[in-house]
Amino acid sequence: MKAVVCTELGLPNLLKINEIEKPNVENGEVLIKVEVAGVNFPDALLVQGKYQIVLDPPFVPGNEVCGVIEEVGEGVKIAVGTKVIGLPPIGGFSEYVSINKNLVIPVNDEFDSLVGASLPINYGTAYYALKRRANAQPGESLLVLGASGGIGTAAIQLAHIMGLKTICAVSSDEKENYVKSLGANEVVRYDNTDLKETVKDLTNGKGVDIVIDPVGGKVTEQALRATAFNGRLLVIGFANGEIPKISLNLTLVKGISIVGVWWGRWTNTSPNETAEDFTELISFINDNKLKIVPKNIYRIEEAPTALENFLKRKNIGKSVIKI
Ligand SMILES: NC(=O)c1ccc[n+]([C@@H]2O[C@H](COP(=O)([O-])OP(=O)(O)OC[C@H]3O[C@@H](n4cnc5c(N)ncnc54)[C@H](OP(=O)(O)O)[C@@H]3O)[C@@H](O)[C@H]2O)c1
CATH class of the missing domain: 3.40.50.720 (NAD(P)-binding Rossmann-like Domain)
Structure with a gap:
């Protein structure tokens, strides 16, 4: 599968668009076929090793996605085919990401993936x-x-x-x-x-x-x-x-x-309150009180540009990668 890979810490132009193996699905996990991934300022810090959390390369950045569940691990009751918003700790800028079932929020089939990937962070x-x-x-x-x-x-x-x-x-x-x-x-x-x-x-x-x-x-x-x-x-x-x-x-x-x-950090320590906030945010969207339109829609090959724009003070509104 295609993914944006950080092979060495540094500016976003060092990122590679590589073919890598599709992730395994462990017990309690779901495999999401990513339709859209949200891009955020912290991604641009993470690939440079300048974020609160420092990771050793290689890794695939990306902490918010919207897509469809393609496979589930043991102990998961969410049906294959369910559309979800996902909050991967890492790995969102790719065609598939595997994450714990507690890190997904099921949404209706009609829910716009561009909106779903723009919402969480x-x-x-x-x-x-x-x-x-x-x-x-x-x-x-x-x-x-x-x-x-x-x-x-x-x-x-x-x-x-x-x-x-x-x-x-x-x-x-x-x-x-x-x-x-x-x-x-x-x-x-x-x-x-x-x-x-x-x-x-x-x-x-x-x-x-x-x-x-x-x-x-x-x-x-x-x-x-x-x-x-x-x-x-x-x-x-x-x-x-x-x-x-x-x-x-x-x-x-x-x-x-x-x-x-x-x-x-708060989402880790307060899962019930986090779920409550997501329910309210999604109801704002469903009730037409909140209209989210990502301003910048990039292709996966353009991920380095998307990240660079944050660092160059050029980002306006929400940026996403359409996978
Ligand atoms: N605490 C949390 O939980 C949390 C969650 C998400 C993001 N964040 C942090 O929030 C910050 C902003 O994220 P964002 O997604 O809003 O980024 P963004 O879209 O790039 O917006 C940041 C804004 O900061 C202003 N700015 C001033 N000097 C800048 C400079 N030298 N470089 C870049 N921008 C500059 C820019 O507006 P003007 O040009 O109008 O000044 C820019 O629009 C980041 O530090 C990110 O890590 C924190």
Whole structure:
């Protein structure tokens, strides 16, 4: 079968598209024929050995897929032919992936695979962050940093479903147009305006209730300074490459909480709550409240480009590989 293989740690252009053996199906596992695989920023970090988890090559990256179960191992009650969203710990960028039965979510046959492969990581993370880590309440304001990116776009869409007002920070005209197409309530061009002052103006001097920060670097402190009393800053990631160091007096004087968010780890420790969130997310889709349209659909041969775009600050919206 065809797969994207990391044979040595380094930039995405080192990835190989190779023929490798179809995986075995062990007890308790299912073999998924992958139709679409989601691509995420962490994939670009993982292949460089720069992610929280470091793997020894060779390995096949890819942590979210949508496809059809082709074979099941002993002890699995899900029927062959069932369409599923899968969360492989590794191996998603390939024609087949074998994973534990507890890491799949059955969906209807009509469920769009492009949507299924776009949902888990970005929408799972953004929903967990807003619902469970920030305890976001309707009417609150949310500043989304890196708003046109994968996490950012999921946060905008889910925030609107949850009744929040969004202020979306972006760095180019193309990114601005994209977040406007998603219904951004306000846009801040943090490439050419002062983030703190603009956000303060947009909130009548009060500041925002919640910040979702997948970017890091200098904008984190600017966002914190534009946060309201009792606000929450959600630490999602450091796409900018720089981990900010914050003076804690900023949190004291305004009663601000800086809240860490590591969705993948939480899904391991809280499977019931994870399942509950997925049920809600899928119902948002089925009820037409949430419309997910991946902006970038790549062929498997284009996987290195898909990953490079994250590192070059070029990714906009959701990226997937159609297998
Ligand atoms: N905590 C978790 O559980 C979790 C889950 C998934 C992802 N993440 C992390 O979240 C971060 C963002 O992921 P994503 O999928 O949203 O990525 P993305 O689509 O590339 O979006 C990141 C955004 O960051 C901004 N940015 C600023 N400086 C950048 C730079 N030097 N390089 C790249 N982007 C830069 C860009 O927006 P502007 O150009 O508008 O500034 C970009 O749109 C990553 O660090 C990822 O590892 C964390």
